[in-house]
Amino acid sequence: MxxxxxxxxxxxxxxxxxxxxxxxxxxxxxxxxxxxxxxxxxxxxxxxxxxxxxxxxxxxxxxxxxxxxxxxxxxxxxxxxxxxxxxxxxxxxxxxxxxxxRPWVRWIAGGPFFGGGARKTIEESPDGIKRLNVTVEGENVILRVKSCANKLYRVVYTGNPHVYFDRQEDTGNLVMKLEGIPFISKSEVDLSLNESVEISFDVSMDVSSIKMDLEKLKISSLFLEGDVTDLKIRLPRYNSTVVIGSDVSNIELEIPNDVGVRAVVTDSVGWKEMKGFENREGVYYTKNWDTANFKVDLKIESDVSRIKIRIK
Structure with missing residues (x-):
């Protein structure tokens, strides 16, 4: 932007x-x-x-x-x-x-022009993993995140993403590097993560669209940075820290009813709608913050054209 x-x-x-x-x-x-x-x-x-x-x-x-x-x-x-x-x-x-x-040259070589345009899958079984660190980097990508029950992770994609996984005892590390073709085509990636594993999530994306349904996931922390066109997140039912440092055109956040949110929002926001919040000395709290079963600390530190947060 x-x-x-x-x-x-x-x-x-x-x-x-x-x-x-x-x-x-x-x-x-x-x-x-x-x-x-x-x-x-x-x-x-x-x-x-x-x-x-x-x-x-x-x-x-x-x-x-x-x-x-x-x-x-x-x-x-x-x-x-x-x-x-x-x-x-x-x-x-x-x-x-x-x-x-260059990644997007490999994308062409394995892309639809050469028979590689079909969606493919990479997955891993939990096998005793209790904690998962996820790092996602990319450009020109449509990223969708949701939960799954029987796999540690499942990646369904077009293009040629680079997916690396290793483990140290009961901790897994998943690194994904994604890239579409600039000005031509976005790579589409569906990432499913295990509901029973505690997850630390770092995302750095440029010229991309991100949609995350995190309600069933144990997300302890989520950090986003880069330059994102659209960002849609349903927050987790878990005690979590969410930091949005991306420059975003449009942010839409959904909060489950039993989740309390404390939000610090930058002044660099063109328009915001935050129903169900009350302002306490410059910090926004949902009305159920003091009694909520789960609490999310939300920080929006970037330039944003539009923010819409709703409890649903």
């Missing part, structure tokens, strides 16, 4: 300056600046998140487009598009040859 805001500011400034005659901007140079910002953002994001050499091609392309935008080179609209397509093909070819092993 932040990059979209920066883009809107840039677009508005270019239009105003062009109309005032202060800035001479052709269509080709305008799109050069637009794509320079996009590639600079994606390149830096990939470089910092995944390390070298990710993002380098995007950054080089951004520099080239900046020189076009400044007028050092004269390229028309279609020439600019041709450069973007050409460099994109070079990047795709390099990763397909194994340089960096």
């Amino acid at each position: 932040k990059i979209f805001g920066i883009f809107l500011i840039f677009l508005g400034a270019v239009i105003v300056l062009s109309l005032l005659g202060i800035l001479e901007m052709s269509v080709g140079r305008f799109f050069a600046w637009v794509f320079a910002i996009v590639f600079a953002y994606t390149g830096l994001s990939a470089l910092f998140k995944r390390g070298f050499p990710y993002g380098l091609v995007s950054l080089v392309l951004s520099v080239i487009l900046v020189t076009v935008g400044l007028g050092y080179y004269s390229l028309g609209f279609w020439e600019t598009i041709a450069i973007i397509v050409g460099v994109g093909l070079i990047e795709l070819g390099l990763f397909a040859l194994g340089f960096g092993r």
Whole structure:
């Protein structure tokens, strides 16, 4: 959402300056600046998140487009598009040859174009596990989470997620790395977790949609960060801490009737609806907080366009 805001500011400034005659901007140079910002953002994001050499091609392309935008080179609209397509093909070819092993190239190789589009399943039996640490990272993903009774976890997916599991005595560690194809297709993942195991859940997702039905799960902690379009959570019937640090367009939370919630909500919220809460010195409490069977500490620390919390 932040990059979209920066883009809107840039677009508005270019239009105003062009109309005032202060800035001479052709269509080709305008799109050069637009794509320079996009590639600079994606390149830096990939470089910092995944390390070298990710993002380098995007950054080089951004520099080239900046020189076009400044007028050092004269390229028309279609020439600019041709450069973007050409460099994109070079990047795709390099990763397909194994340089960096970009996840979405593997997704194409195992995706619907090559017969790998069917939904697949990975699962594990509990086998004495009493506690499970779950880490989920991804981009361009639709993630759905629910409970199950007879498996420690079950992952049903499209694409090629990376799922790692190990255990130390009675504690299991599940790590999932997910990625769809940017601007083309989101990978869909259904994750089911065991109802009898205490779970610590960390989620870091960008440009994704998340829906979690946690009511029957023993979630001791849930931490979310990243840039999420839609976030829908039914809170657990368990003493838990939930921290939402993601920039989210839309948050919808459901609270079971016998769960009390204490909520600290950032001021960076465009619109909020919190029926059944009372404000005690800046902290929101459900009316049943003092007598609830289960209590959830909720912290929303991010920029949010809309929050709707209801007891149901």
